[in-house]
Amino acid sequence: MSDVPGFGKALVIITGASRGFGRALALEIAARVDAAGSVLVLAARSEDKLHELQTHVTRVASELNVRCVTADLSRKEDVERVITVIRETQCADIDHLLLFNNAASLGDVSRYGRDFTDVDEVDSYLSFNVSSALCLTTGVLRAVPRRVGLTRVIINISSLCAIKPFASWILYCTGKAAREMMFRVLAKEEPDLRVLSYAPGTTTPREQALMLFSSLLLFTSSLLLFTSSLLLFTSSLLLFTSSLLLFTSSLLLFTSSLLLFTSSLLLFISSLLLFTSSLLLFTSSLLLFTSSLLGIKASAKSRPLDTDMQLQARSSSADDSVRSACSAVHAQGQLLTCEASVSKLMKVLLEGNFTSGAHLDFYDV
Ligand SMILES: NC(=O)c1ccc[n+]([C@@H]2O[C@H](COP(=O)([O-])OP(=O)(O)OC[C@H]3O[C@@H](n4cnc5c(N)ncnc54)[C@H](OP(=O)(O)O)[C@@H]3O)[C@@H](O)[C@H]2O)c1
Incomplete structure (x- = not known):
């Protein structure tokens, strides 16, 4: 059992766990749950990376039941497969259900909004970044219904882009804004849930x-x-x-x-x-x-996260000011580590003082 403050016996689901923020989250969670009796479900497309992470996690928390689900969450059947794994998981006596909707993509940032003319392309982006997060969440909530003694927490990994527009990031900003409103509605409809939209590191290097x-x-x-x-x-x-x-x-x-x-x-x-x-x-x-x-x-x-997503932002953004600002933050060694942001999120979740449905930024904590 961990000696740091934690979530007791928990069922934790992390999407996009193979790298970046999701991976750091999985490692931190492993130290924050009672290994015996807890289950950690890791989902992403990269099977090898998930298994490498599983090995890593079980090295520090040998009793923890870690389940890897290789899933492309832009595909309906893969979303359903993750839900099936949750349904099959024995978790009758858990204290916490934690679902981290972390998986996301930046989308094609090499073009401006005026260049998106293909409905299928836009639908495909929103299907993964918005629709799948909703359907995974509702599926998980049905699989693990409310009961006395169980705290159900849904975390939406959000961004400043949910509330602020950035040139050439039309898909990303739209997806993050839609996702955040979706979780706000969920918070309003389901008062027994704890819903949080957490922006792990701002993506506005120019402003910073x-x-x-x-x-x-x-x-x-x-x-x-x-x-x-x-x-x-x-x-x-x-x-x-x-x-x-x-x-x-x-x-x-x-x-x-x-x-x-x-x-x-x-x-x-x-x-x-x-x-x-x-x-x-x-x-x-x-x-x-x-x-x-x-x-x-x-x-x-005030720094964005040092992940593949930021690499794409500084190498592909069509907008000169956004691209050069991302590059400048990187060149100045100003990127934030995923671990630093994860530890703030842990603090918020463990203290539990947030209003359900709220948007919290790394810099608010
Ligand atoms: N980086 C930043 O500065 C920053 C700032 C604000 C918010 N955020 C948010 O933080 C979260 C994590 O971002 P990150 O920077 O860690 O991104 P990242 O390094 O690009 O990682 C994205 C994760 O999502 C998974 N993923 C991508 N497409 C998927 C799909 N179709 N199905 C299933 N999994 C998929 C990836 O795994 P596979 O490739 O193996 O599938 C990976 O594990 C995202 O929600 C992002 O929007 C990031």
Whole structure:
């Protein structure tokens, strides 16, 4: 039994488990369930990779029942085969059902929306990326019906593209948006379910580059503000001291110089005002400095995942700005590891504080 917080006895299904995020997820899940009595179902097209992963998983969790299902989820019969495997699985006393709808494709990003004229091509994309996720989910829910003591969690691996358009990614954005709404409806219809759409790493490198650039600018300007406020503070201190000296001497000269006294008094008051405003400036520059540091920290964490999907994005995207931004993030070594994103998802699922149907981004956690 694992000594890390986990899901107890669970039936876990991961689609697209052969590589990338799905593979990292499978390895993490293996450490998060009670190996004895839990079942891990891995689905993808690459049989060899699934079996290699199965070997890897059973090396660390020898008692875990790992089932590999070689399935092309764009095919109806393969979706049904995964459901059959779930139906045949003995899982009467499990605490958790976790279905990770992770498998997806980027689609042809080498063309713009105007170039998609073949209905069959678009249907085929949506059939795998949208329809199969719905039918697999409903099939699994029927195979493992609700009962007292069982928590059923459906996770849709989503993307920022579900809520934001990107040039030349028309299929991907459409699929992710449709999928996310589909799971929101499911959450509304089935209040006993826990449904989460999780975006594992943003796919907007151009925006992140801009964010990093703007936070660097903010950082530089706050440094300048900080330095100038320090100078202002020092000079106001000097002014304050000299006005005090002047004030004292004017007192001595009071009888002979009433005019001098009045002017020194004014000088004293204005130096006090200057002192107060420099203090305020100093405080606000400190706040600005802190917030810019936080901005840099956040933008440094804003990276897409280092997977085959990102490789395709930076090598094939028709849109120059999208393609070059993807390449820049890769060249700068800014890609996020799947493991880092998986561990955030685990945290969310184990804490269970999310609203069913919600969209959560890696950077929200
Ligand atoms: N990479 C990113 O930066 C990023 C950002 C946001 C969201 N996401 C999302 O995260 C999830 C995982 O992405 P990833 O980057 O790990 O992608 P990936 O490296 O391309 O892996 C995709 C997985 O899906 C499987 N798959 C593809 N077509 C399939 C089919 N027809 N039937 C069954 N399985 C199929 C692949 O296995 P086989 O080839 O063996 O079938 C593979 O295991 C996806 O939902 C993606 O949209 C990724």
